[in-house]
Amino acid sequence: MRSNERDFRKALWFAGMARWIPPIAFSAVAITIAFLAASRSGENGVTISSNLKKNHQLTAADLNIEVAAKYVGQYLKDDVSSGSALTDDMVTRKPIPDIPSGTMAAIIVLEKSAWDGLRLLTNDDVQLCLGENPFGGTTKVAAAACDEHFCDITVKLPPMTSVGADANAFANLSLVDAKLRKCATVSPAG
Structure with a gap:
């Protein structure tokens, strides 16, 4: 009788454990689907x-x-x-300027109202200015990208006569219409 009782308890134990198989399997499938969906889309689902x-x-x-x-x-x-x-x-938010390979360029940030006042377009000639002094020769506007307040004006840098350039000087560059040739007309945004 003990053998039958032991067999009965084993069968009862297996039956009790077997009832957990469907919820465990369902959870595993749900977790797998969620993981695959998350890895297929971006952090925001786009x-x-x-x-x-x-x-x-x-x-x-x-x-x-x-x-x-x-x-x-x-x-x-x-x-x-x-x-x-x-x-x-x-x-x-702004387009990336398409600058040809091997071209040195600088991005000058101006207040939108100052840029609008210059009425310049892509490929127009400009003079870069460092304070009231011209910086290099005449160059061209490569691109202009504006938001509500500021414009990023990308200009091709003119040929430099010296090998080195002071990086701090670039931070203070502004630009003017090359036809005017008067520096300090427009100051950089800051």
Whole structure:
């Protein structure tokens, strides 16, 4: 009788344990699905719907998921593939200037009202200024990217006569229309 009783207790124990198999299996499947979904999309669930090139201005059609609205109108920093997760560090509010390889350039930050007052366009001639003094020769505006308050003006640097340049000097550069040739007309934003 003891053998039958022992067999009965074993069967009862296995039956008790077996009832936990479905919830454990369900939990494992749910965790696996959640992990796969999270690894497929970005930190915010937004993915790219097609292959896009660097500096492409995003539209709603380029993105999957409704939280994509915060990215519409921003610019890509690099090329991305379809299905790639989109994260905040992949976009910028202003376009990235397309500067040819081997070109030295500087970005001058001006208040938007000052830039608007200059009425300059891409490829217009400008004179870089360090205070009231001209800095190098005439150069060209490579790109201008503005938000509500400030503009990032990218200019090709003129040829330098000396090998070295003071990095602190670049921080204080401003620019004027090359036709005017009067430095100190516009001061850098700060």
